[in-house]
Amino acid sequence: MPTIHHGLEGIAVAETVLSSVDGERGELIIAGYPVEELAPNASFEQVIYLLWNDRLPDDADLEAFRGELAAQREIPPATLDLLRSAAAARMETMDALRMAAGTLDLGIGAIAGDDDALGAMIVARFATIVAAYWRLKRGEEPVSPRADLDHAANMLYMLTGREPSAASARALETYLNTVVDHGLNASTFTARVITSTGSDLTSAIVGAVGALKGPLHGGAPGPALDMVFEIGDVARAEEYLRAKIERGERLMGFGHRVYKVRDPRADVLGAATERLRSAGGDPEGVYELARGVERIALELLEEYKPGRRLQTNVEFYTALLLHLLEIPTELFTPTFAAGRVAGWVAHCREQRRRNRIIRPQSVYVGERGRRWEVEVG
Ligand SMILES: CC(C)(COP(=O)(O)OP(=O)(O)OC[C@H]1O[C@@H](n2cnc3c(N)ncnc32)[C@H](O)[C@@H]1OP(=O)(O)O)[C@@H](O)C(=O)NCCC(=O)NCCS
Numbered sequence: 001m002p003t004i005h006h007g008l009e010g011i012a013v014a015e016t017v018l019s020s021v022d023g024e025r026g027e028l029i030i031a032g033y034p035v036e037e038l039a040p041n042a043s044f045e046q047v048i049y050l051l052w053n054d055r056l057p058d059d060a061d062l063e064a065f066r067g068e069l070a071a072q073r074e075i076p077p078a079t080l081d082l083l084r085s086a087a088a089a090r091m092e093t094m095d096a097l098r099m100a101a102g103t104l105d106l107g108i109g110a111i112a113g114d115d116d117a118l119g120a121m122i123v124a125r126f127a128t129i130v131a132a133y134w135r136l137k138r139g140e141e142p143v144s145p146r147a148d149l150d151h152a153a154n155m156l157y158m159l160t161g162r163e164p165s166a167a168s169a170r171a172l173e174t175y176l177n178t179v180v181d182h183g184l185n186a187s188t189f190t191a192r193v194i195t196s197t198g199s200d201l202t203s204a205i206v207g208a209v210g211a212l213k214g215p216l217h218g219g220a221p222g223p224a225l226d227m228v229f230e231i232g233d234v235a236r237a238e239e240y241l242r243a244k245i246e247r248g249e250r251l252m253g254f255g256h257r258v259y260k261v262r263d264p265r266a267d268v269l270g271a272a273t274e275r276l277r278s279a280g281g282d283p284e285g286v287y288e289l290a291r292g293v294e295r296i297a298l299e300l301l302e303e304y305k306p307g308r309r310l311q312t313n314v315e316f317y318t319a320l321l322l323h324l325l326e327i328p329t330e331l332f333t334p335t336f337a338a339g340r341v342a343g344w345v346a347h348c349r350e351q352r353r354r355n356r357i358i359r360p361q362s363v364y365v366g367e368r369g370r371r372w373e374v375e376v377g
Contacts, residue, residue, distance in 0.1 A: 004363055013358065014184060014192060017054055018346050021183040023258035028265060030181055039177035039268045040170075040275075044151045044339075045069060047177045048123060051346040052116070065120075066150070072124035073145035073154065079103045079125075080132065080142070087136035093334045094213040100129045102206045115352070118201050119345035126341045127151065130334045131158035152176055155338065160326065167279035168325055174272040175321055178265050179314075179336050181343030187211040191344040195351040196358040208344045212337055222329035224253030225319035227293070234292030241297055245304050251297050253316030255308075262311045269317035273324060281324050290320050 005011050020029040028035040031050045038047065042056075045066050049057040057065055075083075079100050086096040104125055111117035132142035135158075143158045153169035156162075164172075181188070190211040194204040212218050231240050241251060256263055277287040294312055301310040322332055 001363060002361055008189075008360075013189075014351070015354075016184075016347070016350060018051055018343065018350065019181040019183055021258060023256070023260055026259055026261035026264055028182065030177075035178060035264050036268055040174045040272060042177055044173050044176045044180075044342075047180055048342040051181060051342060052119065052349065068117075068120050069124045069151060070145075070147040070149075070154075072121040073128050073147070075100070075125050075128050075132065076103065076106045078106050079129070083129065083133050083136055083142075087133060090137070093130065093133055093137070093330055094209065094218070094337070096133045097126070097129055097334055097337060098206060098209045098213065100133070101126070101209055102202065105200075105202050115201050115345075115349055119349070122201065122205055123342050123345060124151070126338045127155040128158060130331065130338055131155060133334075134159060134328075134331055156325065159331075165279070165281070167276055167281055171272050171276045171281070171321060172325055175269060175318070175335070176339035176342075178268050178272075179318075179339040181340070181346065186214070186217045187340065188344060188347050192347050192351045193358045195348040196355055198355075198357075201345065201348055204348045205341060205344055208341075209337060212333065212340065218333040218336070221253075221315040221319035221322070221332045224316045225290075225323055225329065227252050228286070228290045228320075231293055232289075234289060234296070237293045237296040238300070241293075241300050245300060251301065253294075253313055253319065254297055254301060255310045256313045259311065259313070260309045263313050265314040266312045266317050269314065269321050270312075273317055273321045276321065276324050286323060287320065290316075 018031060020027070022028075030038050030047070031054060033050075038050075042050070043062075045062060046056055048069075049061065049065050082103060083096055083100055086099060091099075101122070104122055105112070105118065108118065108121065111121065128142075128145055135142050143161045145154050145158055149157055149163070150169065150173070152173035153164055156164035156168055156172055184192075187208040191204040191208040194207045195201075231237050244251060273287055276282065294316065298310075298312065301308070318332060318336070319329075322335060323329075327335055
């Protein structure tokens with residue numbers, strides 16, 4: 001009888017050149033670059049190009065790729081109509097994104113079957129869908145994309161209707177770069193499974209959105225921030241956090257299944273948040289409050305759970321950074337999707353290049369020997 005690996009934990013099922021996650025060393029490498037170096041310095045366009053081509057673009061490549069993405073930002077009228085209906089029905093943003101993503105190859109004409117062009121279109125339009133849906137849900141009209149802005153700056157522009165400061169655009173760009181790929185997580189695996197059957201890119205991406213939507217994957221950056229706001233004042237943090245731990249509750253934004261030392265993405269986003277604050281992006285002083293809460297939480301986790309190596313996770317700083325960018329809690333997972341979609345596309349292309357259908361086994365543990373009784377008469 002084959003051994004069962006519940007959750008496939010520890011089982012390698014693909015070779016990849018896209019990213020390497022080392023939880024013991026607290027290391028994330030994206031296409032050869034440590035995330036700490038790549039994410040705060042590269043543009044999102046550069047990172048996508050890197051993932052899709054295994055090299056950074058030269059100036060001419062970058063210009064062409066930027067133009068290609070910018071030209072694909074408008075969503076088809078039918079997609080917009082669907083978003084209007086979803087907004088009227090008050091659907092969750094991830095559900096709207098899933099439905100809208102499935103319509104993206106409407107009218108693709110010449111690029112049908114061209115995974116490179118289709119991938120660029122999907123990445124370009126994810127940001128438009130998220131921003132348009134958010135505005136529609138609040139009773140506002142979507143803001144048309146601007147081709148002269150970079151991807152991240154344009155996403156903020158479409159959300160708010162205002163051209164963002166360079167510091168805000170840089171902060172979102174750093175976020176998108178940080179979350180663009182992370183080994184064979186559940187949504188990426190889903191995309192690869194779908195691709196492995198010979199199915200199309202859009203189907204793989206829709207499946208990945210569905211996997212990401214689940215709370216065990218999409219995470220819960222919202223509650224980490226809610227906790228910080230509920231505490232409200234660093235002076236109250238210890239009493240609040242102690243009571244929470246003693247009730248057996250978990251502190252949101254701390255601990256990680258894979259990273260048993262500090263999550264490198266938390267560091268990158270922490271530094272990005274600090275830079276945004278220094279550029280005047282935190283008028284309410286949320287950063288100071290969150291840092292204070294973090295410090296006390298880490299002390300208490302060490303006191304109550306010694307040796308468990310519980311560190312601040314990516315959700316904590318995601319929540320803080322996106323909040324400072326005025327991105328509401330409801331958009332945290334969709335914004336994550338707007339970054340990760342470039343990684344999904346990269347994995348689909350990689351899977352297609354060296355494909356073998358992903359077809360694991362199951363072990364039957366049900367009844368045997370049941371007999372179908374034929375009624376007589
Ligand atoms: C992410 C998470 C599920 C990882 O879980 P895990 O690797 O299975 O960790 P374990 O369940 O083995 O935890 C080890 C110990 O630390 C405790 N612990 C783990 N995370 C904790 C947290 N955030 N707050 C308080 N205690 C925590 C567990 O209760 C356990 O204690 P015990 O040994 O006395 O039973 C867990 O850390 C968690 O629930 N974190 C909070 C939610 C969160 O931020 N989620 C987003 C993750 S990206």
